[in-house]
Amino acid sequence: MPNPTAAMLVIGDEILSGRTRDANMHYLAQELCKVGIDLCEVRIVSDKREAIIAATKALAGAYDSLFTSGGIGPTHDDITAECIAAAFDMPIGIRDDARAILQAHYNAQGSELNEARLRMARIPDGATLIENPVSAAPGFTLQNVHVMAGVPSVFQAMVASVLPTLTGGAPLLSQTIRIDRGEGDIAGPLSTLAEQYPALSIGSYPFIRNGAYGANIVIRGSDGTQVDAAVQSLRELFPE
Amino acid sequence: MPNPTAAMLVIGDEILSGRTRDANMHYLAQELCKVGIDLCEVRIVSDKREAIIAATKALAGAYDSLFTSGGIGPTHDDITAECIAAAFDMPIGIRDDARAILQAHYNAQGSELNEARLRMARIPDGATLIENPVSAAPGFTLQNVHVMAGVPSVFQAMVASVLPTLTGGAPLLSQTIRIDRGEGDIAGPLSTLAEQYPALSIGSYPFIRNGAYGANIVIRGSDGTQVDAAVQSLRELFPE
Numbered sequence: 001m002p003n004p005t006a007a008m009l010v011i012g013d014e015i016l017s018g019r020t021r022d023a024n025m026h027y028l029a030q031e032l033c034k035v036g037i038d039l040c041e042v043r044i045v046s047d048k049r050e051a052i053i054a055a056t057k058a059l060a061g062a063y064d065s066l067f068t069s070g071g072i073g074p075t076h077d078d079i080t081a082e083c084i085a086a087a088f089d090m091p092i093g094i095r096d097d098a099r100a101i102l103q104a105h106y107n108a109q110g111s112e113l114n115e116a117r118l119r120m121a122r123i124p125d126g127a128t129l130i131e132n133p134v135s136a137a138p139g140f141t142l143q144n145v146h147v148m149a150g151v152p153s154v155f156q157a158m159v160a161s162v163l164p165t166l167t168g169g170a171p172l173l174s175q176t177i178r179i180d181r182g183e184g185d186i187a188g189p190l191s192t193l194a195e196q197y198p199a200l201s202i203g204s205y206p207f208i209r210n211g212a213y214g215a216n217i218v219i220r221g222s223d224g225t226q227v228d229a230a231v232q233s234l235r236e237l238f239p240e
Numbered sequence: 241m242p243n244p245t246a247a248m249l250v251i252g253d254e255i256l257s258g259r260t261r262d263a264n265m266h267y268l269a270q271e272l273c274k275v276g277i278d279l280c281e282v283r284i285v286s287d288k289r290e291a292i293i294a295a296t297k298a299l300a301g302a303y304d305s306l307f308t309s310g311g312i313g314p315t316h317d318d319i320t321a322e323c324i325a326a327a328f329d330m331p332i333g334i335r336d337d338a339r340a341i342l343q344a345h346y347n348a349q350g351s352e353l354n355e356a357r358l359r360m361a362r363i364p365d366g367a368t369l370i371e372n373p374v375s376a377a378p379g380f381t382l383q384n385v386h387v388m389a390g391v392p393s394v395f396q397a398m399v400a401s402v403l404p405t406l407t408g409g410a411p412l413l414s415q416t417i418r419i420d421r422g423e424g425d426i427a428g429p430l431s432t433l434a435e436q437y438p439a440l441s442i443g444s445y446p447f448i449r450n451g452a453y454g455a456n457i458v459i460r461g462s463d464g465t466q467v468d469a470a471v472q473s474l475r476e477l478f479p480e
Contacts, residue, residue, distance in 0.1 A: 014445050016279045017412070018269030019458060025284075029258030039256045041291070044265075044282040047443070051281070074424045075444040075455075076431035106424075116427030135448065151446055172257070184314045184346075187356030191316035203287070204315040205254050206391055208375065215315075218259060 003038045003169030003222075007059040010044040011052055011070035011080055012150055024069040024155045031159055036169035036222075037065070047071060052083035060087070060145050065166065067159075070150030072139065074116040081140070084147055085124035095123040098138055105136035131161040141165075170222035175231050179238050182206075182213035189237045190217065197230045199223065243278045243409030243462075247299040250284040251292055251310035251320055252390055264309040264395045271399055276409035276462075277305070287311060292323035300327070300385050305406065307399075310390030312379065314356040321380070324387055325364035335363040338378055345376035371401040381405075410462035415471050419478050422446075422453035429477045430457065437470045439463065 008028055014020040025042055032039045040063055045051040052071070060066045071080030085092035098121035099113075106113045120137040123129065130139035130148065134157045139148040141162065148158040179186055183206045194202045200221040207214055219230045248268055254260040265282055272279045280303055285291040292311070300306045311320030325332035338361035339353075346353045360377040363369065370379035370388065374397045379388040381402065388398040419426055423446045434442045440461040447454055459470050 012445075013441060013443050013460075014458065016269055016282065017414070017460070018266060018271075018273050018279075019414070019416075020445065021266040026258060026261040029256055031258075033258050039258075040286060042256065042282075042284040046280060073444070073446055074427040076427065076434050077443050111422065111424070114424060114428065116431075117424035119427075135453075151448060153448055174257070174259070176259075182351065184351070184354060184357035187314040187316065187359075188354065191356075194316050201253065203253050203317050204313070205252075205260065206313055208391060208393055213375075218254065220253075220257070 001169070003036050003172075004064040004167060005040050006032055006037050006065045006067065007041045007043070007063040008039065009052075009055050009059055009066060009068045010042065010150075011047060011068060012044075013046045013077075015044055016046055023152045024150065027152070027156060028067055028069075028159060031163060033172055035163060035166070036171045037166065038169075038172075047077045047079060049079060049083055049086075052080060053087045056084055056087040056145065060143065064144060066145045067162075068145065068147050069155050072120065072137070072147060072149055074119050078119065080147060081122050081124065084142055084145055088124065088142060088145075090124045090126055090142065092122050092124045094118060094121045098123050098129060101129075101136055101138060130158050133157050133161075172220050172222060173224050173227050174218060174220045175227055177217045177219070177231060177234055177238075178214060179217060180212065180214040181238070183215045186215055186217070186238065190234075193230060193233055193237070196233070197221075197226060200226055200230055202230065241409070243276050243412075244304040244407060245280050246272055246277050246305045246307065247281045247283070247303040248279065249292075249295050249299055249306060249308045250282065250390075251287060251308060252284075253286045253317075255284055256286055263392045264390065267392070267396060268307055268309075268399060271403060273412055275403060275406070276411045277406065278409075278412075287317045287319060289319060289323055289326075292320060293327045296324055296327040296385065300383065304384060306385045307402075308385065308387050309395050312360065312377070312387060312389055314359050314377075318359070320387060321362050321364065324382055324385055328364065328382060328385075330364040330366055330382065332362050332364045334358060334361045338363050338369060341369075341376055341378060370398050373397050373401075412460050412462060413464050413467050414458060414460045415467055417457045417459070417471060417474055417478075418454060419457060420452065420454040421478065423455045426455055426457070426478065430474075433470060433473055433477070436473070437461075437466060440466055440470055442470065
């Protein structure tokens with residue numbers, strides 16, 4: 001049975017303008033790989049309503065699950081929650097359980113749960129909350145979409161809350177062999193090897209280090225015996 | 241006149257599996273910002289023919305230009321060039337000028353221009369070559385799509401070759417003000433400020449540092465006088 005599929009939607013002008021380098025995509029990719037969920041596509045869009053809604057519909061429709069990051073804070077540019085609701089034609093409003101979580105958090109801090117902060121209790125109808133042990137304001141899951149914060153520490157905590165609720169597949173086994181030769185020298189035999197092991201994914205990732213060419217050959221698959229056999233064949237083709 | 245728009249397509253299983261953290265997107269975002277081209281959307285897809293073709297069609301159709309990274313080397317998993325050709329229904333074949341560049345490069349190295357390396361001379365009909373001063377094998381521009389390598393040093397060199405050929409817009413001016421208060425305290429006044437300056441983009445990027453909440457407020461626009469005025473207003477709202 002093929003593994004469940006997933007996509008990610010990163011929301012935020014600050015990534016597209018080059019101001020911030022996204023860290024959440026790389027983190028999620030690694031976590032999904034561990035539990036056997038295949039991350040198939042990532043999109044990064046700006047804080048624009050139409051862009052967020054269109055990407056949500058496309059990705060939630062095409063993959064088993066969608067993870068979003070960014071745009072769920074209290075400021076005017078935080079519009080993710082209402083866009084996700086709109087993508088599924090669901091109403092959105094302040095929800096009592098989310099409000100209670102925020103109220104307890106700001107009471108403990110001695111801060112006021114003002115109008116801006118109350119925006120973070122706006123949850124689409126039918127969603128379940130995602131726990132946020134870092135800064136209280138919850139994310140939510142609506143159908144197959146998991147809506148999470150953009151701040152990396154909060155995003156990571158929410159991923160830890162969500163992943164145990166999902167059904168994974170066979171974890172992808174992966175071995176990497178570094179070959180200190182140009183890809184052009186490797187390509188022919190590697191192509192033959194890929195044909196011999198159609199169930200494996202064999203990728204070549206070239207690098208240039210101190211002016212010398214090389215490539216990391218990554219062999220991936222869910223059958224460990226096959227991965228080992230392909231690694232063995234590759235080592236015989238290119239002895240160190 | 242609004243700035244030209246752009247999208248980026250990152251091609252590679254190694255990014256989606258979490259093995260490699262993409263560096264090219266962040267680099268391109270910064271370079272485009274400098275020349276006044278608005279990066280509006282990024283997609284990351286795997287080394288799959290249908291995924292690459294579909295994303296190319298969607299992004300090249302929606303934005304003024306599209307930049308791709310990855311998948312133009314000599315190995316079996318390098319299928320970007322043929323996918324771009326397919327997206328535009330153009331034939332692709334080995335081209336004399338590209339072959340001559342490779343031949344000269346490998347002659348100088350004392351390496352053979354073998355069948356695998358010759359794949360890198362496959363260029364869609366109607367494309368112009370993008371110079372690669374690092375490792376010779378050229379990228380290409382087909383209509384509004386600029387096809388470049390995934391290795392960061394090569395990608396950056398190709399971006400430097402391409403950018404001078406494009407028409408930019410007004411560079412986006414940006415000022416960042418750090419406010420050491422929770423976003424919930426800032427959100428109300430910030431929303432009013434955003435309404436006062438509809439031509440500016442005002443974003444709030446929260447952080448948690450040593451357990452304390454704060455936010456970087458980024459004010460962006462092409463009119464420096466307006467950006468300065470909004471910064472001044474913000475400083476008055478939240479004196480240090």
